[in-house]
Amino acid sequence: METNAYEAEHEDFRALCRVFLEREAVPYHDQWERDGLINDALWKKAGAAGLLGVDAPVEHGGGGQADFRFTAVFVEELTRAGVTAPGLVAHNDIISSYLATRTTPEQRARWLPGLCSGELIAAIALSEPEAGSDLAGIRTTAVRDGEEYVLNGQKTFITNGEKAGLVVVAAKTATPRGAPGISLFVVESGTPGFTRGRRLDKLGWRASDTSELFFDDCRVPAAHLLGRENAGMGYLMGGLPRERTCISAVAVATAEKMLADTLEHARTRKAFGQPIGSFQHNKFVLASLDTEVTLARVFFNHCVAELNAGRLTVTDAAKLKWWTTELQVRVADRCLQLHGGYGYLRDSPIAREWSNSRVQTIYGGTTEIMKELIGRSLGL
Known part of the structure; x- marks a missing residue:
C-alpha cells in the first residue's frame, strides 16, 4: 500500500x-x-x-x-x-x-x-477563560474610535503568548444592525494596554510558552484590522481545515514514532527468557496499532492532497483531526504499557510523548466538537 x-x-x-x-x-x-x-x-x-x-x-x-x-x-x-x-x-x-x-x-x-x-514571533489569541471551542462565546470586544479600535478582554492558553511580538486577536465588533460579529486584529508587542499574564504550567509541551493575555483599553490602529470588519468568523472557519490538518500531522508523525520505538523495545526487551513482543497478547496489540497507524497515514495523505487542491471540507478535516489525535493518545497509552516501569519514568521518551499527546484531542476543537460537526453533516 x-x-x-x-x-x-x-x-x-x-x-x-x-x-x-x-x-x-x-x-x-x-x-x-x-x-x-x-x-x-x-x-x-x-x-x-x-x-x-x-x-x-x-x-x-x-x-x-x-x-x-x-x-x-x-x-x-x-x-x-x-x-x-x-x-x-x-x-x-x-x-x-x-x-x-x-x-x-x-x-x-x-x-x-x-x-x-x-x-x-507570532501567536493567535482565540481561547478565553469562558470560551474555547465555542468561538461565538468570546467576550473580548473591539470598539471603533476614529482611526483606532479599543480592545478589552482576556485570552488564555495562548501558544507563544509570552514571547510573541505579534498577536492575531479575535474580538467581537458590532455589525451595522447592532448584532455582535467577530473581527481579527493584529496587536504588536508594546501596544499600550496589552499585557501578558503568567506562563501556564502544562502537563506536556514543556518547551512551549503558553500564557494569558490581557487587553485593557488597548488602542490598535484601524489599519491593523485583518480583512473586513465582522468577517472574522468566516476567516477562522475557512482556516480551520488547515489548522486541523496541521494538528493531525503532529498526531500521525508522533504515533508512527512511538510505534517504531516500541517495536524496537519489544524485540530487544526480554521477559521469561523471550522478547516481550513474542507474547501473543503483545503481538496482537502491536499488530492492531500498526494497522491503525497505517490507515491514519493513508487518510492523512488523502486530506493533504484535498487541502492542496482547495477541496478539503470542514467535515473531512474534523474526521481527520479527531481520529488521528485519539489514535495518538491510544498509541501513547499502549506503548507506555509495553515499556513497563521504564516507560513511567518522567524523562523516558515514551513518557514525554504520553504527556504531550493528551492535549491533541482538546485544542483546535475537541473530539466532541469534531463529532458534532460530522453529525450535522449527516443531517442529524
Whole structure:
C-alpha cells in the first residue's frame, strides 16, 4: 500500500530540516523544557535556514511554497528529533497563513519579513477563560474610535503568548444592525494596554510558552484590522481545515514514532527468557496499532492532497483531526504499557510523548466538537 506522498523536493527539504534540528535544537531541547520556552536564537537561525514562512511570498522572505506537504515534513522532522515545539508549528503554518492571505500589501510588507526571518514571533489569541471551542462565546470586544479600535478582554492558553511580538486577536465588533460579529486584529508587542499574564504550567509541551493575555483599553490602529470588519468568523472557519490538518500531522508523525520505538523495545526487551513482543497478547496489540497507524497515514495523505487542491471540507478535516489525535493518545497509552516501569519514568521518551499527546484531542476543537460537526453533516 502506498503511504508515501512525498516527492524529491520534499525529501530535500526533509534533509535540510533534519540537519538543522540535529545541530541547532536537539542539544538544547532539555534546557528549553526546563526553561519552559525555546531560546530566541533558535527562531532566528530557523529563519536564516529557510525553515520559517515556507508558504509566504518570496518577496517578503518566504519560500513561496503553497504545498502543505512542506509543513508536514517540518512537523515529521520535529517529531523524529524529539523536539516538542508547537509554537514553531503555529507560527510557521497557522498564523503565517492568515497573514499571507487576509492582509493588504502594506500589512504583508510590515509583518511577513519578520515572521520569515524569525525576528518576529507570532501567536493567535482565540481561547478565553469562558470560551474555547465555542468561538461565538468570546467576550473580548473591539470598539471603533476614529482611526483606532479599543480592545478589552482576556485570552488564555495562548501558544507563544509570552514571547510573541505579534498577536492575531479575535474580538467581537458590532455589525451595522447592532448584532455582535467577530473581527481579527493584529496587536504588536508594546501596544499600550496589552499585557501578558503568567506562563501556564502544562502537563506536556514543556518547551512551549503558553500564557494569558490581557487587553485593557488597548488602542490598535484601524489599519491593523485583518480583512473586513465582522468577517472574522468566516476567516477562522475557512482556516480551520488547515489548522486541523496541521494538528493531525503532529498526531500521525508522533504515533508512527512511538510505534517504531516500541517495536524496537519489544524485540530487544526480554521477559521469561523471550522478547516481550513474542507474547501473543503483545503481538496482537502491536499488530492492531500498526494497522491503525497505517490507515491514519493513508487518510492523512488523502486530506493533504484535498487541502492542496482547495477541496478539503470542514467535515473531512474534523474526521481527520479527531481520529488521528485519539489514535495518538491510544498509541501513547499502549506503548507506555509495553515499556513497563521504564516507560513511567518522567524523562523516558515514551513518557514525554504520553504527556504531550493528551492535549491533541482538546485544542483546535475537541473530539466532541469534531463529532458534532460530522453529525450535522449527516443531517442529524
